[in-house]
Amino acid sequence: MTDLAVLSLSPEADAAPLPRLVRMREFGVGKASSVRISVVTGAILIGLWWGASELHLASHLFLPTPTEVINAAISVFKDGYANASLWEHVSASVSRILVAAAIAVVLGVPIGLLMGLSRWAKGVFDAPIEFYWPLPPLAYLPLMIIWLGIGEASKITLLALAMFAPIVLSAQAGVRSVTQERVNAALSLGATRWQLMREVVLPSALPEILTGARIALGIGWGTLVAAELIAATRGIGYLIMSASQFLATDVVFVGIGIIAACAFAFSFAMRALERWLVPWKGQS
């Protein structure tokens, strides 16, 4: 009798087995994190690279070992490359992208909003944008050089053109996402057209505009190497091109790594900006 009582009071006996936690069956990826899978995949890819280069499955000229790439990265970081320090290369590229992005946003957002609001604006801007938007930037690169020379202007124009279209299209889509009810609510509260724009239309379109800007920055990094083909003396794209001419494959790897890191940092910053500017996204 007493034994039984002691037994049932002991923690082992008292702790009920953990209940089976359940949730609704989901379609698609669902909420479970995929980060661990990605990390393992990355580790396997680097392992394969390391194995392939150490076992000399490919010539070092084509595939440097990870150690060589890290050494090249250290040397580029310490001494620079192609007559400029790493910082000068990175800042040249980043400032080109930022200037071009600023131009694309300043021109693209108002034009996109206008195209969403006015039949005339849509009619006027639709044709040229739909014409040039699918073109690969490399196709009109020669024109940029002929028209604008080989200085900064042609590079920045090329980048700005590549970023302009996605921003315009997203601003236009943003206006379309404004509900009639919200507009009516503002009008029945006495909003003027300008107040309606500032208080309702622009904030409603903001999530779409930010998504467009994020896509545009991605395209910008993609176009960068093309832009820096134009007689540049600074820039990560130039660094890669210049290294490739000397068959310095390890430095090409470093350049690619730097672009990837920059693009990732930009994308991360844009997501942070989104969380800060449009915390209501996906709510209500």
Added chain:
Amino acid sequence: MLRVDNASVFFAARDGRPVHALDRVSLEIPERGFVVALGTSGCGKSTLLNAMAGFLPLSSGSIELNGHPVTGPGAERGVVFQKDALLPWRSVAENVALGLKFAGTGRKERRERALELLRLVGLQDFADAAPYELSGGMRQRVGIARALAPDPAILLMDEPFGALDSMTREQMQELLVDVWARTGKQIFFITHSIEEALFLGTQVIVMSPRPGRIVHRYDLQFVGAFARDRDARAIKTAPQFAALREEIRAVVHQSEPTRSSVS
């Protein structure tokens, strides 16, 4: 007073033929009047409200508010929507004060007035919450406070409680009667709940579809009784209430055209 005179609305159907949505509706909403439009979907009650709000021009006829013709949306006619249409990037208090901001009222005064209105609808503790943090009933209360902020002459309410569960709905009805009694606004209210119409209206108009028109009008005292005695159950279970509910139910179902009468 809001006066609707012989208002007709024809929409263009997809094939371009005119669809008769509203047929020569005349209606007067007196000072302190609470007029409820009741009818099945497609009877033109939302069309009528959109015309009163100025969202929709009339094909013929006229609408006047205190002698001034209605030509477009304006702050003297507050609208409460079925879906709240709050701005998620503004706090509850800022949403309430939106009309004051449009009118150029200063920040401090806006805040004070918003808090005062939130107190009226019982949400003073949620002034700085985001709209999407509130429940459906609370959001509709914000919608009512927001519509009241510019001190409109009339409140136009388009099935504001239609999406709420029935218990919240009854609370909201009682709250609305309080707001009405305290502010003395004219109210035009749309519903397809007969009980809601009877409980709220000083006048109920029953509308019928194809074309939308008013087929019956009832003058009622239930809302006055509630504002006085505050006993909703007693009113809703009273024999007169039940009798009228059945009468109106018959009218509403009768006004619904059967398939044979349409073709």
